[in-house]
Amino acid sequence: MPRGKFHAVLLAGGSGTRFWPLSRAKTPKQFLALASGRPLLVDAWRRVRRLVPVERIWIVAPRRLGAGIRRLLPDLPRRNWIVEPSARDTGPAVALACAVVAARDPGAIVGLFPTDHVVRDPRAFGRAVRTAASAARDGTLVCLGIRPDRPATGFGYLECAARAQLGRSVPVRRFVEKPDLTRARRFVRSGRHLWNAGMFVWRVDSFLDELGRTEPAIRRAVERHLAGRRGAWDTATRLSVDYAVMERARRVRVVPLDAGWDDVGSWDAAARLREEAGLGSSHGLLVESAGSVVFGAHRFVALVDAPGLVVVDTPGALLVVARRSSEKVRRVVEALRERGRSDLL
Numbered sequence: 001m002p003r004g005k006f007h008a009v010l011l012a013g014g015s016g017t018r019f020w021p022l023s024r025a026k027t028p029k030q031f032l033a034l035a036s037g038r039p040l041l042v043d044a045w046r047r048v049r050r051l052v053p054v055e056r057i058w059i060v061a062p063r064r065l066g067a068g069i070r071r072l073l074p075d076l077p078r079r080n081w082i083v084e085p086s087a088r089d090t091g092p093a094v095a096l097a098c099a100v101v102a103a104r105d106p107g108a109i110v111g112l113f114p115t116d117h118v119v120r121d122p123r124a125f126g127r128a129v130r131t132a133a134s135a136a137r138d139g140t141l142v143c144l145g146i147r148p149d150r151p152a153t154g155f156g157y158l159e160c161a162a163r164a165q166l167g168r169s170v171p172v173r174r175f176v177e178k179p180d181l182t183r184a185r186r187f188v189r190s191g192r193h194l195w196n197a198g199m200f201v202w203r204v205d206s207f208l209d210e211l212g213r214t215e216p217a218i219r220r221a222v223e224r225h226l227a228g229r230r231g232a233w234d235t236a237t238r239l240s241v242d243y244a245v246m247e248r249a250r251r252v253r254v255v256p257l258d259a260g261w262d263d264v265g266s267w268d269a270a271a272r273l274r275e276e277a278g279l280g281s282s283h284g285l286l287v288e289s290a291g292s293v294v295f296g297a298h299r300f301v302a303l304v305d306a307p308g309l310v311v312v313d314t315p316g317a318l319l320v321v322a323r324r325s326s327e328k329v330r331r332v333v334e335a336l337r338e339r340g341r342s343d344l345l
Contacts, residue, residue, distance in 0.1 A: 003137075004108035005105055006052055006108070006110075006133050007101050008048035008051060009057075009110050010045065010058065012061040012065065013084050017334075018330050020330075021312055021314045024345060025064065026067075026068060028065070029264070030115040030116040031065075034264055034270040035273035035274065036277055041069075041115045042072055044115040045057070045073050047119060047122045050126055051111075055077055055080070059081050060093050060094075060097045061081065063085075089239055090198075090242075091240055091245070092218050094112055094207075095208070095218050097112065098204040098208055102205060102208065108203070109203050109204075111201045114197075117263050117264065118260070118263075119261055122259070124258055125259040127167070128255050128258075129201065131167055131168070132144060135255065136203055139203055139251065140169075140206070140251045140252070141200065141253075142254065143158060143197075143200055143252065143253070143255070144201070145194025145257065146194055146261050147256055147258060148184075148195050150188070151181060152184060152195070153178055155195040155196065156195070157187050157193045158176070160194065161173050161192075164192075164254060166256055166258055169254065169255045172252040176193070207245065215237060217235065217237050218239070266327050267319075268326040284301040284302065285300070285302040288305045288307070289304065290307045292309040292311070309321065316344060317344055319332070
């Protein structure tokens, strides 16, 4: 197998329902400036641009996001936008990306990165990615894992064969789905569990070989789609890449990532990150309303004796939610969908 170059693949197909009403079908979470003055997608591009030239940066995204991607990332080569025909979870999307990259560079090593996360330290990110790329040279599939700072129940965990150390990879014993609080506390104490950040590094041929073993229907669907077979994509099984390959792969290792990672999973998290960055509520006046944050710039918003709120102001919709309840925003999106209010989605 020829020694291929490193390529970065940005996964930009998410819908971000937890960030309604700013997040819509054509402006999902990764298009929003939730944690800094720049959209999350732009920050993700800048991180990988430090590692590889633009001709080896790829984006997987649905066609409906094309205009927004071209506006935010004018340097992206047009042929490096991999169109995801429809949402079928990350398994088929990652398989499609690996097959496309393999066609250009059969020995390539790829790093696959979500575009809706925050990474505060790009240098530490780069060091971890380079360590992972080195570990992937022999065909191992490599994850980037986050050392937990709290017993979070909303993340998947990676159980390591030994305590993970920065700058090194360690075998993964098993993937553990979102645990209850008791198990999460035990995982944090053990020192051998990392959060699964959904970032992966591997040789494209190694991944596709594993996919052919674990989920051959997905590999066939991707190959037929790329060969121009109409409707082939719709036969790909809807599975995450974790379920499709990683949990059944023969060799998986993890490299710890200590780079100020945050998945920005709710309006509360976005508010916290804006506070940390000193951005505050530039279009709101808060009177005796500690802990409240205003997003949006369509009118002046004043809060009086209204602590702990997130207010999101857009031309067509206004959201007011308690920060402690911001995870429930997706229920609004579900209700709008049930009522046929596509104009608000």
